[in-house]
Amino acid sequence: MKTRIKIKLQKARIGQVLAHDVIDFNGNCLINESVVLTGDMISNLQQRAVDTIVVWGQALNENEIIVQQHAFREKLAHRFRRVQNNSEMCLLHDILLSWRLENTGVDSNED
């Protein structure tokens, strides 16, 4: 499910899509809604002291979270497939897995 997310400009990433026009203090539109952010645009907004922008983000429902968690579990298991008998590596695997599962569905860019 797509949702609008307000983020600090410093957390903006290339490729994010604007969900609202970016307006400066004088009411001028700097970038239109629906534009895909580039590095130059982000730098330009910084120069104009823009503090926050609104982008489209992904708010996951319960099923989507389960699917994403499953995908990560599979991917991690695949990456660790040759070190399953190494206790240190099993510990590292479990730490990475638990950390990622706790954070799935939480957009860390969200304010």
Next chain:
Amino acid sequence: MESDPLIEAGLTFDKLDSQIGQLPSLSIIVTRLLVLLQRDDVTMAALTAEIARDQALATRILRIANSPFYGLSSHIGSLQQAGTLLGLHTMHSIITAAGIIGHFPPRQDTGFDRFSFWLHAIGTGIAAQVIARRSGLDSEQAFTAGLLHDIGKVVLTAYFEQDFARVLVYRDEHDCLIREAEQEVMGFDHTHIGARVARHWKLPNLLITAIQNHHTISSKASPLAELVHVADIICRGMDIGHGGDDLIPTLHPDALSRLGLDWPDLRSLLPEIEELNMSAGLLLEGLSDSEDI
């Protein structure tokens, strides 16, 4: 026994040494800057004067300093301003990154995603930096070592394309780490190549040994090599960029404790590593003169 055509055709140490000697040197300005940065008495004025002699490098450094990666609210218009706002330590990282990543020719179709490779390199630099802060080590030196730890791989893709293609075939056929494929096909791996290239470029010894030893940790390994060893593995586990294969090398059992860390410490660092890596693509965009790196 029939000889393996892959190994027979592979790059040899002698051929490698001879070809590395012919690789383009870093620009004179970058080499001078790297020497300057090793001095305890280096001043920002001396650095900016040297950078200003290479317009392309100066432009690249300003683009990086202005990239959202550094999160400065005002635009940096001069090298002096960049030095004042970012400080000598951060300028050290930027100059090294700008001088070395910008050195490589445009991407060629070798079946190797160089953008993802640099994301992994920057990610390892960031992870090394975060871990260094916790371990009380020099964080900017850690960033540089992490950034350059796999420089041997990019040299292989850029200058030894056919040998690298054979490595990729072996990796895919044997489902192994790229380092194992390199050893099987060539008899040595990217750590040997990276260390030789770093020596050719007159990089500091600490960096050379970190590049050479980040996969072969022993009780005599430098803290910088151990730091990079851990950072590389964490980045692969966190799926940051692509280091050339989809496996994970084995963590040396003493590496964490020798850095003064335990497992809970490591876990507590993961959010910061991920957060800083979210804008790594922005740093990479600032580092390149074109989109095609």
